[in-house]
Amino acid sequence: MRIESPRYTERFGSVRINDVQEVLELDSGRARELPLHENIAVLKFEEDVIKEYEGKMAIVIPTKDEKLKLFEGVVSGVPHECLIIVVSNSQRKRVDRFRMEQDALRQFCHFTRRRALIIHQKDPVLAQALAEAGYDDLLGEDGFVRDGKAEGMVAAMLVAMIIKKDFVGFIDADNYFPGAVWEYARCYAAGFSMARSPYAMIRILWRYKPKVSAGMFFKKWGRVSEITNRCMNSLISSKTGFETGIIKTGNAGEHAMSLRLAEILPYASGYAVEPQELVSIFEGFGGVLPMAQPTAARHGVEIFQIETRNPHLHEEKGGEHLEEMLLPGLGAIYHSPLCEEETRQMIREELLQRHVIKAGEEPLPPHISEPPKKIDIQKFAKVMKEHLPLYSALEDKL
Amino acid sequence: MRIESPRYTERFGSVRINDVQEVLELDSGRARELPLHENIAVLKFEEDVIKEYEGKMAIVIPTKDEKLKLFEGVVSGVPHECLIIVVSNSQRKRVDRFRMEQDALRQFCHFTRRRALIIHQKDPVLAQALAEAGYDDLLGEDGFVRDGKAEGMVAAMLVAMIIKKDFVGFIDADNYFPGAVWEYARCYAAGFSMARSPYAMIRILWRYKPKVSAGMFFKKWGRVSEITNRCMNSLISSKTGFETGIIKTGNAGEHAMSLRLAEILPYASGYAVEPQELVSIFEGFGGVLPMAQPTAARHGVEIFQIETRNPHLHEEKGGEHLEEMLLPGLGAIYHSPLCEEETRQMIREELLQRHVIKAGEEPLPPHISEPPKKIDIQKFAKVMKEHLPLYSALEDKL
Numbered sequence: 001m002r003i004e005s006p007r008y009t010e011r012f013g014s015v016r017i018n019d020v021q022e023v024l025e026l027d028s029g030r031a032r033e034l035p036l037h038e039n040i041a042v043l044k045f046e047e048d049v050i051k052e053y054e055g056k057m058a059i060v061i062p063t064k065d066e067k068l069k070l071f072e073g074v075v076s077g078v079p080h081e082c083l084i085i086v087v088s089n090s091q092r093k094r095v096d097r098f099r100m101e102q103d104a105l106r107q108f109c110h111f112t113r114r115r116a117l118i119i120h121q122k123d124p125v126l127a128q129a130l131a132e133a134g135y136d137d138l139l140g141e142d143g144f145v146r147d148g149k150a151e152g153m154v155a156a157m158l159v160a161m162i163i164k165k166d167f168v169g170f171i172d173a174d175n176y177f178p179g180a181v182w183e184y185a186r187c188y189a190a191g192f193s194m195a196r197s198p199y200a201m202i203r204i205l206w207r208y209k210p211k212v213s214a215g216m217f218f219k220k221w222g223r224v225s226e227i228t229n230r231c232m233n234s235l236i237s238s239k240t241g242f243e244t245g246i247i248k249t250g251n252a253g254e255h256a257m258s259l260r261l262a263e264i265l266p267y268a269s270g271y272a273v274e275p276q277e278l279v280s281i282f283e284g285f286g287g288v289l290p291m292a293q294p295t296a297a298r299h300g301v302e303i304f305q306i307e308t309r310n311p312h313l314h315e316e317k318g319g320e321h322l323e324e325m326l327l328p329g330l331g332a333i334y335h336s337p338l339c340e341e342e343t344r345q346m347i348r349e350e351l352l353q354r355h356v357i358k359a360g361e362e363p364l365p366p367h368i369s370e371p372p373k374k375i376d377i378q379k380f381a382k383v384m385k386e387h388l389p390l391y392s393a394l395e396d397k398l
Numbered sequence: 399m400r401i402e403s404p405r406y407t408e409r410f411g412s413v414r415i416n417d418v419q420e421v422l423e424l425d426s427g428r429a430r431e432l433p434l435h436e437n438i439a440v441l442k443f444e445e446d447v448i449k450e451y452e453g454k455m456a457i458v459i460p461t462k463d464e465k466l467k468l469f470e471g472v473v474s475g476v477p478h479e480c481l482i483i484v485v486s487n488s489q490r491k492r493v494d495r496f497r498m499e500q501d502a503l504r505q506f507c508h509f510t511r512r513r514a515l516i517i518h519q520k521d522p523v524l525a526q527a528l529a530e531a532g533y534d535d536l537l538g539e540d541g542f543v544r545d546g547k548a549e550g551m552v553a554a555m556l557v558a559m560i561i562k563k564d565f566v567g568f569i570d571a572d573n574y575f576p577g578a579v580w581e582y583a584r585c586y587a588a589g590f591s592m593a594r595s596p597y598a599m600i601r602i603l604w605r606y607k608p609k610v611s612a613g614m615f616f617k618k619w620g621r622v623s624e625i626t627n628r629c630m631n632s633l634i635s636s637k638t639g640f641e642t643g644i645i646k647t648g649n650a651g652e653h654a655m656s657l658r659l660a661e662i663l664p665y666a667s668g669y670a671v672e673p674q675e676l677v678s679i680f681e682g683f684g685g686v687l688p689m690a691q692p693t694a695a696r697h698g699v700e701i702f703q704i705e706t707r708n709p710h711l712h713e714e715k716g717g718e719h720l721e722e723m724l725l726p727g728l729g730a731i732y733h734s735p736l737c738e739e740e741t742r743q744m745i746r747e748e749l750l751q752r753h754v755i756k757a758g759e760e761p762l763p764p765h766i767s768e769p770p771k772k773i774d775i776q777k778f779a780k781v782m783k784e785h786l787p788l789y790s791a792l793e794d795k796l
Contacts, residue, residue, distance in 0.1 A: 025510045026580050029478030076707050080427030112423045178707040179577020182424050309474050309576040
């Protein structure tokens with residue numbers, strides 16, 4: 001695989017934000033004994049290195065009542081070395097869709113000899129393990145994990161931790177192209193191999209996101225992303241004193257973290273989760289507020305933004321209105337202690353102009369769960385580890 | 399990579415036609431020192447094996463005034479080990495689109511350190527080399543290579559021969575997904591590694607071919623493919639006496655051949671080229687007519703049909719009418735000396751019903767070029783080899 005070298009890096013306290021790096025070549029062949037003269041603008045990632053990082057990575061696929069054909073396709077695209085963790089909030093009554101997902105994953109793992117875990121978000125053991133560990137933030141009033149992709153993501157992250165993975169990457173289950181899924185995982189692996197800090201995050205930028213309505217139009221920027229990025233860049237600019245457009249992946253659903261970074265970040269609910277990760281990093285390590293964690297502050301937190309070769313073509317659900325997508329992310333920025341009046345005003349104007357809020361209103365603050373590090377992970381592990389075989393999709397031992 | 403084992407093989411004289419094999423996993427990770435217990439229904443192809451075959455393969459990309467963004471994407475998906483041969487019939491007057499393709503390919507090769515060739519179909523040296531070698535079938539009245547994708551494909555095949563590649567695979571330049579292109583090349587490599595005969599052909603079946611019109615609909619079978627396959631299966635059935643549906647890739651544009659097979663086949667023009675390849679194999683090695691070539695007859699000719707994981711999403715040009723696509727392929731079947739009256743009647747009825755021909759009419763026979771083996775390849779090589787550096791996209795030496 002070949003990816004552009006990071007050509008520009010913005011610093012914000014201990015945070016290093018790398019500008020977008022494009023994927024140039026999906027598969028760069030065999031390692032050469034005598035490396036050829038490489039261009040200084042390009043990094044080559046050998047297969048061995050990519051597979052080594054993939055072996056340390058869990059790929060989390062959050063899903064909810066997704067078409068089974070899409071789910072199967074996504075799973076088939078994840079590189080073999082990665083451990084797949086499916087966290088599903090699909091319906092179990094009437095039609096047991098979770099059971100169908102389990103069956104599909106088991107069949108896939110049976111034929112491809114690979115390990116994967118599948119857990120329902122409302123699993124009672126999971127809820128018990130979280131309760132015993134003291135992670136009440138994730139639990140609803142009924143004692144089960146709350147609804148929402150973000151809660152599923154955090155639960156899956158904890159599972160990746162007790163299985164001793166080093167990295168966790170997220171890939172949505174509604175992707176039409178297994179080949180794009182495969183590329184995401186490789187971008188994550190390549191990103192982590194580039195990082196000099198153990199506290200690293202990789203965020204994916206899609207080359208194009210085709211709109212399927214009366215033909216094909218290859219949009220590069222979604223409206224929601226555009227606005228979120230603009231407001232987040234305003235937040236950074238106001239603190240550094242230099243105007244910037246460095247953040248281009250504020251809403252990136254496809255992203256990955258080293259677990260050392262993942263365990264020290266708080267998480268927002270719903271669509272705020274991905275923007276909040278960046279906001280939390282800026283708050284914790286931007287140098288404006290007290291450093292959140294001394295070791296991470298010393299190493300620095302590194303953010304890579306990688307632009308894929310494949311376009312992103314996913315299931316259009318409809319019913320996803322602009323305000324549902326836009327409001328939570330802007331709320332996360334708005335309510336950050338870093339956010340000064342200028343950015344707040346920008347956010348209010350954006351929302352007002354799109355009739356998402358009324359004059360005099362402001363976005364709600366996101367619901368925030370405390371960092372996984374704050375809970376007693378040993379207690380979580382103790383309850384979960386006994387039950388891990390039940391979550392395994394591969395019945396026979398490898 | 400994991401692909402289903404061939405579960406069923408139909409024999410027609412010395413031809414072995416394998417039933418469709420599905421790709422199960424795009425990337426099956428590292429080779430294990432101690433191989434795990436594999437399922438007998440699944441074949442695992444190690445990266446080393448795939449890359450070894452890719453290294454012996456030329457990927458031919460025929461193009462004509464294709465959008466540059468699509469062309470660039472396709473090129474970026476071809477695995478590094480493969481030699482890319484672009485054969486372009488794009489316009490050179492007014493806007494020199496060929497020059498734009500050259501520039502894009504040169505830039506790509508510069509940054510990814512890879513070799514590629516790009517030749518214009520109307521290149522005077524190419525025409526001269528073909529004329530000296532006695533391959534007049536490919537030349538028009540003006541002395542240049544005739545228009546048409548088929549002619550470009552054959553010319554590129556000859557170039558692959560003089561560069562001493564063992565395999566040639568074709569991939570259209572209008573594919574939206576680099577990840578799908580990558581999968582095609584891997585399917586070719588995996589197919590050749592399965593073959594027990596040096597005379598082998600791999601044909602790609604798309605899992606789905608999305609139709610982009612008022613939302614997405616994932617069609618599995620195009621109408622043209624369905625009819626062509628039915629008629630070709632009828633031709634086989636009438637000779638073997640057993641009804642069959644074995645051929646599912648009669649029109650496969652994405653296909654590959656060992657050059658030992660490629661050099662002994664005649665080629666049809668236009669849309670007839672892909673169906674004619676199968677018809678020629680049945681004529682030459684089906685055992686009904688005299689064997690076309692004794693060595694190939696002894697080894698047998700093997701046909702693999704591989705179903706990809708990625709859907710096929712390509713540029714819809716419009717203006718490609720059913721009859722333009724359907725008629726040439728059916729003409730190739732109709733005019734085969736193997737084709738008896740029953741299949742001929744079926745073809746006439748299909749065409750009549752769709753208003754492609756009128757009552758009493760029959761499809762025209764395809765224009766056929768003789769097998770490359772019949773020409774003097776040494777003379778072709780002598781003229782071309784001197785000029786190869788001019789076709790190379792990588793300026794500096796590797």
